[in-house]
Amino acid sequence: MFDHVIFNMIVLIGVNIFKCKSFLKVASENIRTVRQLRVFRKKWEESKKEDGTKWHFLEHKGPLFAPAYEPLPDTVKFRYDGKVVKLSQDSEEVAGFYARMLDHDYTTKSTFNNNFFGDWRKVMTHEETKLIKDLSKCDFKEMQAYFQSLSEKNKNRTKEEKAALKAKNEEIQKEYGFCIIDGHKEKIGNFRIEPPGLFRGRGEHPKMGMLKRRVMPEDVLINCSKDSKIPKPPAGHKWKEVRHDNTVTWLASWTENVQSQAKYVMLNPSSKLKGEKDWQKYETARHLHKSIDKIRDTYRADWKAKEMRVRQRAVALYFIDRLALRAGNEKDDDQADTVGCCSLRVEHIELHKEKDGKEYVVVFDFLGKDSIRYYNEVPVEKRVFKNLEIFMEHKKGSDDLFDRLNTQTLNEHLKDLMPGLTAKVFRTYNASITLQKQLEELTDPDASIPEKILAYNRANRAVAILCNHQRAVPKGHSKSMEALKEKIQTKRDQVDEAEADYRDATKAAKRGSVKEKLACDKKKKALERLKEQLKKLELQETDRDENKTIALGTSKLNYLDPRISVSWCKKHGVPIEKIYNKTQRDKFRWAIDMAGPDYVF
């Protein structure tokens, strides 16, 4: 039902927004009037959705494989236990992966080293395994130095070399980077097959350091139209399979060997296919906005439910809604130990009847996606607090907090509350509504453009904090802050100087001639310019410091309805380029075309 509503909107507005030029061109040869065109297009779109069809025609060149291994020159030695050992090609390649990572933190971790060494031994010849039994006796230093010198050389390439390289890359992009889908030429996202290397898991990943094998054409599935030009595998090779499944959007896929997970070649976010999906996501979130009051009433009422299952669901949903927690699917234990809402364990929260003058405080402390720490002290309703006490009764720290709940049952319940509703919609919804509210609150219509941009970044930041989007403090942060401060001081001195100059000039102008008045005007302008520059620097300082550990990109790209930003720009005369860079503008083209200054999420 809901799908149908969205689908109708897509059909109605989609004609205008996506301006499907090539499709229209093809069609217009046979169809003359705009009305006929719309009818045709609508039928075509309809046939698409009902049965999960994602495309009618798909043609591409297949993925691009990683370059073949280049053996080391004989001058670069590997040593074992002090003695030079000439490794077989495969062993050498894998050793090289490790050598490249030598000054990375990973190589200090025993899990990483053990996994690496285990997998390395598997590719060694029998001879090599007999000799090389202890990683700590391996000396990769020369290999490391060689790779360093290589990248040094790459950096020092001449202009001509760089230009040639760039041209070659563009050639590759042109050949492999695009596909034809339903009459459109669209950019592909990741057309390169991942090169072999050592697996870099995030956090305490039990598989870190394992060998990620080289992917061969024989591993790769190709997906395209039956009547398209089927991509050719590299000479002497075969594809694993060529299939023609138009219910999925991927062009190629393979299974990565470390975690046995499928990898896909898919379209770029700028594509129509991805754009429509993105749009639909925000429409669902807007739909939630309409029922959020009722849903909140429901889960609050459920805090008193007889069934513990329902109470747990209601408390979890409250966390998801209020704190923008992720759903928290179960994980296997061959992955890093991280949790989301449904998978929280007793050890991840602490209850305080009173903390820092606040009542009924829940302290969350756990590792979430990508092993990013979530720490938050949250005063909650007494009823929530009491429920949590019950959920935790007779449990160990390692027991599930919500033992009667998982993401499937939660999402089943959400579907009943609203069609299309799942746990992640709350994150999208709360992120977008927060941006809209914050923009409203922080934007002074009379402020300058840089001040407005600061306001925007602050609104963006509020969302990033809500979603716990963190990043490592940038390497040179404190240094660059100092430099900026110094710059500001210099500018201040300049302003003072200019002020004095201007004062003198005013005096001179009072009794002076036209010439002195002109000079005075000039001084005034100079002063104003300096003042503006100073203000800009000061804003930059605030912005950068507040952003130290907060990543704005993720929310901007994935959670904030771009129409909110677009309408804000239009309303306040801020050029969209100040908010979205080129890639972002491509991705959000649909929103830039769609939203006027009055758009409300």
Added chain:
DNA sequence: ACCGGTACTTAGAACTCGATTT
């Protein structure tokens, strides 16, 4: 109800590159 498989979105780190400073 559970489980493994599949497809897709979301995520921070690493890398690249061009502008700016030294």
Added chain:
DNA sequence: AAATCGAGTTCTAAGTACCGGT
């Protein structure tokens, strides 16, 4: 001309969600 820096881009891991078989 070299070094530095940060914005932009690429990379790929790690999530969510759902399906179909048992």
